[in-house]
Amino acid sequence: KEMLLVGDNFEQVENGASLIAKIVAAAPRVQLLLTSQQPLNIQAERRFTVGGLDYAELGETSEAAQFFLNSARRVNSDFRLAEADVPALLELCRLLDGMPLALEIAAGWVRMMDCPTILRETKRSLDFLVSPMRDMPARHQSLRAVLTRSWELLSVSLQEALRRLALFAGGFRLE
Numbered sequence: 001k002e003m004l005l006v007g008d009n010f011e012q013v014e015n016g017a018s019l020i021a022k023i024v025a026a027a028p029r030v031q032l033l034l035t036s037q038q039p040l041n042i043q044a045e046r047r048f049t050v051g052g053l054d055y056a057e058l059g060e061t062s063e064a065a066q067f068f069l070n071s072a073r074r075v076n077s078d079f080r081l082a083e084a085d086v087p088a089l090l091e092l093c094r095l096l097d098g099m100p101l102a103l104e105i106a107a108g109w110v111r112m113m114d115c116p117t118i119l120r121e122t123k124r125s126l127d128f129l130v131s132p133m134r135d136m137p138a139r140h141q142s143l144r145a146v147l148t149r150s151w152e153l154l155s156v157s158l159q160e161a162l163r164r165l166a167l168f169a170g171g172f173r174l175e
Contacts, residue, residue, distance in 0.1 A: 002029040010036040011153065017042050037153050052098025060086050064093035067100055071107035085115040092119045102143050105129045 005023075010016050017040040023030055024044040034040075039047060055064035060081075068089060072079045081089060092115065096102040106129055109118050121128040129143040139149045151159065165172075 001027060004031045004033060007032070007034045010034040010040075011038040016040065020044070037150065052096070053093075053100060053103070055090070055093035055098045060090065062090075062093065062098075064096075064098040064103060065089055068093065068103045068107050071104045072110040075108050076110050079110050081115065088115040088119045092122060095119070095122060101140055101146060102129055105131045105143065108132055 007013070013019065016036075020032060020034075020040055021042050021044070023032065024042075035050075039045065053063035053067055055062045069079075069081060072081075092106060093103065096106065106118050106122060108131060109121075113121075126143050126147075131141050133141075139145050154162070
C-alpha cells in the first residue's frame, strides 16, 4: 500500500522504534510523519527540529504575533490590538520564544486583560499561563505542565546536569 501515517507524541509508544523499523521494511511505500521528544535512532529516520514561531523579523506581522492574534480572536471575536499594545505583544512573543502553546494560553486572557497586563503577569510568573480550556490534555493545561512533562522525559543524568547548570552564572562551553 501507499499511504501516510501520522502520529503525535510517539515517545509514548512502547517499542516504537522497532515497530517503525518493521513497517518501513515491510511496506516501503508507507510514509510516516511522527512527532516525538525522543529520537527513534533507526536508519530510516529523518529528523526535523521544530521550534517556536518566528517573532523577530516582521514585528506585528510575525508568525508568533499573528498566531497570538488569531488565538485571541477565537476566545474574543471582537478583540482588536490597540496600537499602544503592539510593543507588549512583541515582547510577549519574544519572552515565550514563539512557542505556540504558550501564546495560545496567553491569548486566552484577552477576555479579561490587555496585552501589557498579560505580559506583566507572565513576567511575574510563568505559572500565570494556565489554560481555561477544559478539553486540553493535562500536559498542555499550563506551561508548568509542559515543562514538567519535558523534565520527566529526561534521563536521570541529564536532569542532574541541568540542575547543576541552573546554578551556574555566566556563559559556558559544551565541554
